[in-house]
Amino acid sequence: MSAPQIPEQATEQATEAAEPATEQATEQTQDTPVLATARRARTASAELAPAPRATRDAALLAVADALLARTDEIVAANAEDVAAARAAGTPASVVDRLTLTPERIAGIASDVRDVIALPDPVGQVQRGSTLPNGLELRQVRVPLGVVGIIYEARPNVTVDAAALCLKSGNAVLLRGSSSARASNTALVAVLRDAVASAGLPADAVQLVPGESRESVKELMRARGLVDVLIPRGGASLIRTVVQESTVPVIETGTGNCHVYVDESADIDTALAILVNSKAQRPSVCNAAETVLVHAGIAADFLPRALTALAEAGVTVHGDAAWQATGEGVVPATDEDWGCEYLSYDIAAAVVPSLDAAVEHIRTWTSGHTEAIVTQDTSAARRFTTLVDSAAVMVNASTRFTDGAQFGFGAEIGISTQKLHARGPMGLPELTSTKYVVTGDGHIRP
Amino acid sequence: MSAPQIPEQATEQATEAAEPATEQATEQTQDTPVLATARRARTASAELAPAPRATRDAALLAVADALLARTDEIVAANAEDVAAARAAGTPASVVDRLTLTPERIAGIASDVRDVIALPDPVGQVQRGSTLPNGLELRQVRVPLGVVGIIYEARPNVTVDAAALCLKSGNAVLLRGSSSARASNTALVAVLRDAVASAGLPADAVQLVPGESRESVKELMRARGLVDVLIPRGGASLIRTVVQESTVPVIETGTGNCHVYVDESADIDTALAILVNSKAQRPSVCNAAETVLVHAGIAADFLPRALTALAEAGVTVHGDAAWQATGEGVVPATDEDWGCEYLSYDIAAAVVPSLDAAVEHIRTWTSGHTEAIVTQDTSAARRFTTLVDSAAVMVNASTRFTDGAQFGFGAEIGISTQKLHARGPMGLPELTSTKYVVTGDGHIRP
Numbered sequence: 001m002s003a004p005q006i007p008e009q010a011t012e013q014a015t016e017a018a019e020p021a022t023e024q025a026t027e028q029t030q031d032t033p034v035l036a037t038a039r040r041a042r043t044a045s046a047e048l049a050p051a052p053r054a055t056r057d058a059a060l061l062a063v064a065d066a067l068l069a070r071t072d073e074i075v076a077a078n079a080e081d082v083a084a085a086r087a088a089g090t091p092a093s094v095v096d097r098l099t100l101t102p103e104r105i106a107g108i109a110s111d112v113r114d115v116i117a118l119p120d121p122v123g124q125v126q127r128g129s130t131l132p133n134g135l136e137l138r139q140v141r142v143p144l145g146v147v148g149i150i151y152e153a154r155p156n157v158t159v160d161a162a163a164l165c166l167k168s169g170n171a172v173l174l175r176g177s178s179s180a181r182a183s184n185t186a187l188v189a190v191l192r193d194a195v196a197s198a199g200l201p202a203d204a205v206q207l208v209p210g211e212s213r214e215s216v217k218e219l220m221r222a223r224g225l226v227d228v229l230i231p232r233g234g235a236s237l238i239r240t241v242v243q244e245s246t247v248p249v250i251e252t253g254t255g256n257c258h259v260y261v262d263e264s265a266d267i268d269t270a271l272a273i274l275v276n277s278k279a280q281r282p283s284v285c286n287a288a289e290t291v292l293v294h295a296g297i298a299a300d301f302l303p304r305a306l307t308a309l310a311e312a313g314v315t316v317h318g319d320a321a322w323q324a325t326g327e328g329v330v331p332a333t334d335e336d337w338g339c340e341y342l343s344y345d346i347a348a349a350v351v352p353s354l355d356a357a358v359e360h361i362r363t364w365t366s367g368h369t370e371a372i373v374t375q376d377t378s379a380a381r382r383f384t385t386l387v388d389s390a391a392v393m394v395n396a397s398t399r400f401t402d403g404a405q406f407g408f409g410a411e412i413g414i415s416t417q418k419l420h421a422r423g424p425m426g427l428p429e430l431t432s433t434k435y436v437v438t439g440d441g442h443i444r445p
Numbered sequence: 446m447s448a449p450q451i452p453e454q455a456t457e458q459a460t461e462a463a464e465p466a467t468e469q470a471t472e473q474t475q476d477t478p479v480l481a482t483a484r485r486a487r488t489a490s491a492e493l494a495p496a497p498r499a500t501r502d503a504a505l506l507a508v509a510d511a512l513l514a515r516t517d518e519i520v521a522a523n524a525e526d527v528a529a530a531r532a533a534g535t536p537a538s539v540v541d542r543l544t545l546t547p548e549r550i551a552g553i554a555s556d557v558r559d560v561i562a563l564p565d566p567v568g569q570v571q572r573g574s575t576l577p578n579g580l581e582l583r584q585v586r587v588p589l590g591v592v593g594i595i596y597e598a599r600p601n602v603t604v605d606a607a608a609l610c611l612k613s614g615n616a617v618l619l620r621g622s623s624s625a626r627a628s629n630t631a632l633v634a635v636l637r638d639a640v641a642s643a644g645l646p647a648d649a650v651q652l653v654p655g656e657s658r659e660s661v662k663e664l665m666r667a668r669g670l671v672d673v674l675i676p677r678g679g680a681s682l683i684r685t686v687v688q689e690s691t692v693p694v695i696e697t698g699t700g701n702c703h704v705y706v707d708e709s710a711d712i713d714t715a716l717a718i719l720v721n722s723k724a725q726r727p728s729v730c731n732a733a734e735t736v737l738v739h740a741g742i743a744a745d746f747l748p749r750a751l752t753a754l755a756e757a758g759v760t761v762h763g764d765a766a767w768q769a770t771g772e773g774v775v776p777a778t779d780e781d782w783g784c785e786y787l788s789y790d791i792a793a794a795v796v797p798s799l800d801a802a803v804e805h806i807r808t809w810t811s812g813h814t815e816a817i818v819t820q821d822t823s824a825a826r827r828f829t830t831l832v833d834s835a836a837v838m839v840n841a842s843t844r845f846t847d848g849a850q851f852g853f854g855a856e857i858g859i860s861t862q863k864l865h866a867r868g869p870m871g872l873p874e875l876t877s878t879k880y881v882v883t884g885d886g887h888i889r890p
Contacts, residue, residue: 046807050830131852135841142833144863223687227863242668243691248864269886276888362491384881385495388587396580396884405889406880407576418589418672418877419693420865432863435851436829439841441714443721444850 033209034218038173038225041146044203045171049143051200053120056166059198060116063163066194067109070186071102077186078155085153085179093283098153098180108159111410115163118409121427122169136438141431143169145227148208148219149412150241152233153177158187162205164412166195168430173226175208175219220245227432232413235340250421252413255285255368256340257398260357260383262374263296269395270301270373271308277371277398279312283342285414286369286401290337290347292357295321298350302326305348314344321350337364354379358386365389367416369401390416390423478654479663483618483670486591489648490616494588496645498565501611504643505561508608511639512554515631516547522631523600530598530624538728543598543625553604556855560608563854566872567614581883586876588614590672593653593664594857595686597678598622603632607650609857611640613875618671620653620664665690672877673865677858680785695866697858700730700813701785702843705802705828707819708741714840715746715818716753722816722843724757728787730859731814731846735782735792737802740766743795747771750793759789766795782809799824803831810834812861814846835861835868 031039048056067074078100085095121141128138147170149161158174165172176184184207192202208219220229223246230250231241241249259277261270277288293301298321306326309316316322317336318329329348336347337360351357354372361370371393372383380394391401401424403411408426415421421429476484493501512519523545530540566586573583592615594606603619610617621629629652637647653664665674668691675695676686686694704722706715722733738746743766751771754761761767762781763774774793781792782805796802799817806815816838817828825839836846846869848856853871860866866874 046831046833049833129852131850135845137851139868145833246688248693248862250864266886272886272888280889380883386491388491388494388590389879391880391882394881394883396882396887397889399889400580400882400884400887401880405576406582407574417693419695422877423584423880432867434834435836435846435868436839437836437841437845438825438839439845441711441717442841442845443717444725444842444844 038222040203041171044201062194064109064112077182080182112163148173148229150175150231153180155183171204178211251417254366256366258290258370259288261293263294264376265373318348322348369398483667485648486616489646490590507639509554509557522627525627557608593618593674595620595676598625600628616649623656696862699811701811703735703815704733706738708739709821710818763793767793814843
């Protein structure tokens with residue numbers, strides 16, 4: 001089974017491969033500012049990756065201290081961004097996410113201290129054995145290398161992402177929103193000084209230069225220099241990166257989450273989970289966007305659900321059964337089934353069976369989180385087996401899909417793809433592995 | 446740290462997302478033959494993924510039996526391909542890899558039986574805990590879904606890949622070489638009948654229709670239908686897939702492997718490892734392509750290495766030091782350092798230090814396997830820490846990087862990328878995970 005691969009045209013191949021890996025990857029003879037930045041990150045990564053935990057932790061401690069010491073500088077820079085955003089008529093909620101206060105900066109610094117306390121993923125032995133011939137095999141976690149993060153006007157992400165990357169031995173390339181430029185510049189200056197003060201290369205933390213779409217595209221084509229891109233933001237950004245990047249991408253965040261109320265559900269439990277999943281914080285990716293109800297319980301459940309949802313301020317976009325149950329139900333279309341509202345809205349349907357619910361979910365889900373409410377162990381088992389999403393909840397709110405809730409301490413995003421990482425991504429997901437094989441002159445017979 | 450992501454333009458996003466996941470992914474209203482095949486694979490995957498191990502193993506047993514029972518049919522189809530290849534003047538080594546004999550088919554069937562005996566990766570609990578609030582968290586291995594394999598004129602890969610995918614609960618799309626079309630058609634017919642006889646969907650195993658580059662391109666754009674593509678073959682094929690695929694890709698196989706002979710190496714050990722790494726089977730990806738020798742041992746090592754390599758029939762492409770040491774050394778250029786010869790050739794240089802060897806490797810390696818020969822524990826430790834490749838050997842031949850040698854039983858390729866899988870890929874690497882979270886009416890406060 002394990003016959004190695006024998007290329008058919010070795011000669012042609014040999015000629016093609018005769019370029020250094022990085023040149024080959026970027027196909028650039030002259031570095032643009034973005035590629036020069038990525039190349040510096042690569043160099044910094046080679047120095048950072050083998051640094052012991054104590055050094056990486058010292059750098060993080062210096063970051064936390066410097067954030068507090070230089071709060072005034074950061075707040076002043078942030079004020080520029082906030083003023084510009086207000087002048088541009090940016091919605092208040094976005095301005096709020098953009099705003100840094102001394103209290104918020106203290107909170108960010110405290111988060112950095114929490115990251116210091118997390119277990120070090122680097123060097124963990126994932127598996128190991130002594131082979132029959134005496135070779136000692138170990139699979140060891142190593143940093144990915146250079147991690148690129150593309151995100152929005154939330155300056156706290158600048159520090160969060162850098163802290164998680166430093167902790168896991170990765171150089172980070174930060175591509176924030178132009179509307180947070182002054183804030184990010186100030187924060188990255190603080191981060192770089194702190195990293196350098198611990199004896200690590202300042203280029204382990206860099207802002208990606210340029211504000212144009214073109215600079216993002218260059219980042220996406222810097223294969224060989226950047227090891228992974230993690231886009232955090234709206235569906236359109238994520239789709240662009242997925243479609244155009246030759247650098248491997250981890251898709252995050254889009255959450256069209258479902259709550260399925262089984263025939264055997266306890267109605268009070270189902271109501272509590274539904275309202276919590278939808279309305280506890282509707283603007284986030286693990287909030288529910290659709291409720292599916294088994295026909296066998298619909299007559300009892302729907303009227304109470306309409307009341308509970310109305311009390312929570314939620315508008316229901318329902319199918320015929322929901323519309324027939326109460327006033328104020330907006331007729332649902334296919335657009336609703338595919339919709340991540342991120343608001344006080346929910347799509348609602350009645351389904352003839354658990355399998356029909358699974359089929360609906362398979363058709364429309366973004367693969368983030370689905371929940372079943374049931375008292376029937378067979379139904380729970382069938383649902384968790386058949387539903388193929390990052391997280392499947394039994395008798396629990398969709399809102400629990402979260403790195404902190406899962407006990408991972410921190411997360412860099414929630415992956416909705418299947419390769420490499422799925423669900424909340426903590427420090428281990430920012431690492432790769434390598435095999436270290438130790439012999440005593442072993443050769444293959 | 447774990448604040449969820451709040452897209453800035455929820456409204457725009459909501460409109461965009463209002464399409465079923467698969468439509469959205471393929472952006473096709475009318476399915477082409479390739480997309481129709483991928484869609485059937487997706488449907489088959491939904492049925493195959495939850496099938497218990499006993500059913501999947503029964504299908505594999507039926508495959509092994511049917512390969513033996515239908516050997517004549519397979520050999521007859523293969524004879525067409527072989528005759529066409531000979532008529533086209535195909536090199537004898539390629540014709541040999543294409544050829545199926547009753548003995549080879551029996552060997553392939555025996556390999557399938559070996560796969561049956563491997564541990565089932567599906568359903569393995571990777572981690573689990575009871576959270577402080579009583580939620581029970583389990584991270585469980587699940588099949589990836591639909592796996593696409595693009596490969597060359599080696600019909601044994603058709604069965605190997607299908608067997609590993611079936612064992613791990615994945616539907617497989619096989620895109621072999623047109624020069625093996627008759628063989629692959631016969632083999633896939635056998636596979637499909639056997640799978641169906643075990644009560645699983647025949648569409649779990651399909652050939653990708655079409656022989657043009659265009660059909661490969663369609664496969665590469667079938668995001669949402671195909672979960673991962675694994676190209677196995679020449680560097681040019683792999684590069685094309687990496688550059689153009691929107692489906693996630695696992696890069697395999699290119700091996701520009703290095704042997705570094707440290708100052709402290711035992712010379713006999715170093716000679717044995719060098720010759721074994723280069724010449725035991727030069728046509729494979731884990732064969733060495735470059736030898737780097739510490740200057741402090743060069744005067745003793747180089748003359749003996751030249752003799753040993755010459756005896757093994759290896760041509761040395763050396764730097765000035767190697768050229769000065771003996772007759773017949775071809776002057777090396779940058780092309781040699783980047784070259785995967787896959788032949789009885791080796792690039793050779795003398796380096797001033799271990800760190801210079803690491804720097805050379807970092808510049809030129811494809812990230813497959815590098816070996817150090819040394820008696821110095823500090824040197825071994827520094828080399829294994831600084832070299833960032835899928836496998837790092839200490840006092841062992843590069844030829845050991847192999848799924849069977851590592852004790853994984855079988856491999857679907859050797860990944861040279863860092864995401865998801867690195868090094869020999871066995872059954873666990875053909876799976877993803879999902880979180881199953883069980884509560885008792887848990888909601889977030």
